[in-house]
Amino acid sequence: MSVEPPVRAAVSRVATDPDAGTQTHVISIQHVVKEFGPVRALDDVSIDIRENEFFALLGPSGCGKTTLLRCIGGFEEVTAGRIMLDDRDLVGTRPYARPVNMMFQSYALFPHMRVRDNVAYGLRAEKLPKDEIEARLDDVLRRVDLEQLADRRPNQLSGGQRQRVALARAIVKRPRVLLLDEPLAALDRKLRQEMQIELKRLQHEVGVTFVVVTHDQEEAMTMADRIAVIDEGRVLQIATPSELYDRPSGHFVAAFIGKMNFLAGTVEGAGVHVPGIGTVPAEVDSIPAGTEGYVAVRPEAAKLLRPGEEPAAGEATLDAVVEGVAFVGSQVHAYLELQGNRGSFVVTGPRRDELPAAGERRRVAWRIAEALVLRRS
Amino acid sequence: MSKGRAGATRWLKVHMGILFAFLYLPLVVLVVLSFNDARRSVVSWQGFSTRWYGEVFDDPQILASLGTTLVIAAVATGLSVVFGTLLALGLERHTRSSVLDSAVYFPILVPDIVTGIALLSFYSLIQFTLGTRSIMIAHSVWGIAFAAAIVRTRLRGFDRSIEEASLDLGVKEIGTFLRITLPVILPGIISAALVVFTLSVDEFVIAYFTAGRTVTFPIQVYSMIRFGVTPEINAVATLMLAFSMLLIVLALYLNRPRQSAQATFLEEVAA
Numbered sequence: 001m002s003v004e005p006p007v008r009a010a011v012s013r014v015a016t017d018p019d020a021g022t023q024t025h026v027i028s029i030q031h032v033v034k035e036f037g038p039v040r041a042l043d044d045v046s047i048d049i050r051e052n053e054f055f056a057l058l059g060p061s062g063c064g065k066t067t068l069l070r071c072i073g074g075f076e077e078v079t080a081g082r083i084m085l086d087d088r089d090l091v092g093t094r095p096y097a098r099p100v101n102m103m104f105q106s107y108a109l110f111p112h113m114r115v116r117d118n119v120a121y122g123l124r125a126e127k128l129p130k131d132e133i134e135a136r137l138d139d140v141l142r143r144v145d146l147e148q149l150a151d152r153r154p155n156q157l158s159g160g161q162r163q164r165v166a167l168a169r170a171i172v173k174r175p176r177v178l179l180l181d182e183p184l185a186a187l188d189r190k191l192r193q194e195m196q197i198e199l200k201r202l203q204h205e206v207g208v209t210f211v212v213v214t215h216d217q218e219e220a221m222t223m224a225d226r227i228a229v230i231d232e233g234r235v236l237q238i239a240t241p242s243e244l245y246d247r248p249s250g251h252f253v254a255a256f257i258g259k260m261n262f263l264a265g266t267v268e269g270a271g272v273h274v275p276g277i278g279t280v281p282a283e284v285d286s287i288p289a290g291t292e293g294y295v296a297v298r299p300e301a302a303k304l305l306r307p308g309e310e311p312a313a314g315e316a317t318l319d320a321v322v323e324g325v326a327f328v329g330s331q332v333h334a335y336l337e338l339q340g341n342r343g344s345f346v347v348t349g350p351r352r353d354e355l356p357a358a359g360e361r362r363r364v365a366w367r368i369a370e371a372l373v374l375r376r377s
Numbered sequence: 378m379s380k381g382r383a384g385a386t387r388w389l390k391v392h393m394g395i396l397f398a399f400l401y402l403p404l405v406v407l408v409v410l411s412f413n414d415a416r417r418s419v420v421s422w423q424g425f426s427t428r429w430y431g432e433v434f435d436d437p438q439i440l441a442s443l444g445t446t447l448v449i450a451a452v453a454t455g456l457s458v459v460f461g462t463l464l465a466l467g468l469e470r471h472t473r474s475s476v477l478d479s480a481v482y483f484p485i486l487v488p489d490i491v492t493g494i495a496l497l498s499f500y501s502l503i504q505f506t507l508g509t510r511s512i513m514i515a516h517s518v519w520g521i522a523f524a525a526a527i528v529r530t531r532l533r534g535f536d537r538s539i540e541e542a543s544l545d546l547g548v549k550e551i552g553t554f555l556r557i558t559l560p561v562i563l564p565g566i567i568s569a570a571l572v573v574f575t576l577s578v579d580e581f582v583i584a585y586f587t588a589g590r591t592v593t594f595p596i597q598v599y600s601m602i603r604f605g606v607t608p609e610i611n612a613v614a615t616l617m618l619a620f621s622m623l624l625i626v627l628a629l630y631l632n633r634p635r636q637s638a639q640a641t642f643l644e645e646v647a648a
Contacts, residue, residue: 006441012475093543108542172547238536 007317020025024051025084026177026209027072032081034067034233041067045179049177054203054210056224058217060256065234067214069179072211073102083322085176096125101175105182107166109154115165116141116150122173140172142201158189167199180212184219196222217257221245229253251294251374253307259299263338263344264376267291271316272373276339281316282373292376299348302366304356309363320345324357331358336364400601404618411611429612439613442597449584449593450577453516457573460517462566463523466558468525469532484522492518493586500587507589515587516577523576526571527632531565564631571628575621 027049034042041064049055057065065138073085074095083090090098101122110118123133123203142149144164154162163183170178173257184192203210216221218228221241228238229252237249248254251262265274267288271281272295284296304322311317320336329332334356336345346368347364356362414426417463433439476513484492497507505511539561543553559566581595588596601610 073541073545075544094549096547096549102542102545104538104542106536108536108538110557110561111538119541125547125552215535230428261481290594352478365602 033077033079054225056220057213057263058220059230063230069213074098099176101170101173102179103170107162119169138152140168144168145368177209219230240253257375261297263295267293292373297348301370303362311365315365317363322360324358403546411615429608442592442594447592451575452513454574456517456571457524458521462522464525465528482517487581493583495545508591511587520573527569528565531562568628571624575624
């Protein structure tokens with residue numbers, strides 16, 4: 001987390017990228033629209049993906065992220081817009097003529113072929129010399145630790161092993177970009193965490209640009225260099241994981257990435273007027289007074305004051321009633337009731353020896369500079 | 378209480394025994410009599426003999442009709458499997474019409490005698506010469522419907538992303554069809570072929586209507602039976618029984634829904 005999180009009310013729908021133009025883009029998605037009949041699955045999507053980047057398309061199910069991936073792979077044709085790969089327009093090119101490869105969510109292994117033949121399938125299609133095929137096959141099987149299983153059939157493999165076959169089969173083609181559709185979704189939790197690290201390592205080793213689709217924000221935050229948050233077919237923000245966390249562009253991103261407390265109200269000159277509470281001081285920045293909006297506070301940015309303790313300078317406070325505490329992993333969460341609204345505020349990290357009792361009246365405080373003001377829309 | 382239940386169980390067993398006897402006794406009698414060393418099949422057991430089987434294979438009329446039938450069955454099977462598979466693919470992937478869907482299976486349900494009369498009228502209308510070819514076409518009518526139905530069950534569990542994966546890995550549409558789609562649905566196609574072949578070999582009604590002067594194997598048996606049931610006929614029937622059972626069992630085995638069956642089959646083919 002950054003030391004000095006600047007409060008910023010991001011207005012633009014697509015966050016501007018300060019580095020644009022100084023880096024080489026492998027893929028440049030320009031104003032892509034995709035319609036299925038009356039449904040607009042992608043609405044004016046523009047994303048630049050850099051060389052050797054681990055890029056994540058993150059959003060809830062049905063947001064259009066998989067459709068976008070399939071447009072890059074050539075399995076869907078865009079309704080409008082361009083998809084440039086190394087300055088060549090891919091639109092209208094069949095999947096077999098695109099220098100990208102896809103790892104399918106279902107893995108899509110060929111059930112009638114052994115692991116070895118699954119992986120070599122794409123190399124044989126290129127009509128490479130036999131010894132080169134053998135060499136690359138052996139190399140990739142070693143990388144994903146499948147040498148022992150090379151003569152098995154897909155139905156004789158575990159879920160994790162199938163996933164590695166699918167990965168090997170796509171990677172062995174040495175694509176310009178590897179597209180991964182929910183690569184870890186079918187694995188159990190423990191294996192998923194191992195594979196997050198594994199995928200990252202593999203990406204480094206083979207030096208290929210990865211574009212991963214996921215609905216799991218933790219997964220995206222762990223693996224990706226940059227993330228595009230997508231909702232209802234639109235790109236809401238493109239940023240690094242820490243930027244997304246510290247400076248979400250709006251309510252959706254703030255709520256989707258990590259936990260966030262929201263106080264809804266009307267923006268004023270010195271804060272946000274929250275009905276029933278009054279004006280909560282905040283750095284409003286450039287948002288005009290009268291706009292509907294939120295004060296947003298991360299649970300770990302807030303703390304409970306001890307009875308009688310006064311807030312420090314530059315801190316905002318609210319009166320609250322403690323509803324209860326819960327141990328979430330290694331952390332303690334205190335759930336607070338504000339103005340009769342249960343569970344409306346969460347604070348992480350009250351000290352274990354100072355846990356508040358349920359029903360206790362406490363004040364919650366946070367540094368004004370660490371809170372965000374976000375527009376409602 | 379338990380005694381009553383035991384009694385009921387015994388009763389059910391008797392009941393089941395009678396039912397199975399009803400179903401299978403005629404077949405057992407047929408098979409036994411085909412090995413009976415007696416001139417007339419109705420008379421008592423005269424000792425074990427395979428002479429009737431020998432006579433079957435010495436009878437030029439039976440052999441000729443068998444040849445005709447096998448050629449018809451082979452051609453009808455070929456036509457049915459090719460068009461039935463294409464039809465199944467088209468219906469599964471490109472049709473939204475349930476009416477069209479059921480219309481494909483209708484020829485299976487139409488009574489044979491209706492199909493026979495309809496084809497006969499149709500052939501005479503277009504002045505198509507009756508004979509081997511007209512029977513081949515007639516058998517393909519329901520053969521295609523059968524093949525489409527059987528291949529369709531195989532396609533239902535088909536994960537189309539494996540075709541996309543093949544395209545993605547650099548193989549064009551035709552190559553993808555030949556190397557991915559076809560091998561995966563092959564067990565369904567083969568089982569369709571076995572079923573259509575079996576049905577065609579013993580099909581009588583439609584063949585009788587559309588045969589003209591051609592004599593198929595069932596027509597030959599029918600004409601022989603008019604002079605009484607001979608032991609030779611019992612032998613012929615037993616052979617047909619064994620043959621159809623073999624093909625049907627094979628078809629069922631191949632079209633088992635499990636993926637491993639498919640893998641095993643392809644392994645056998647590869648070996």
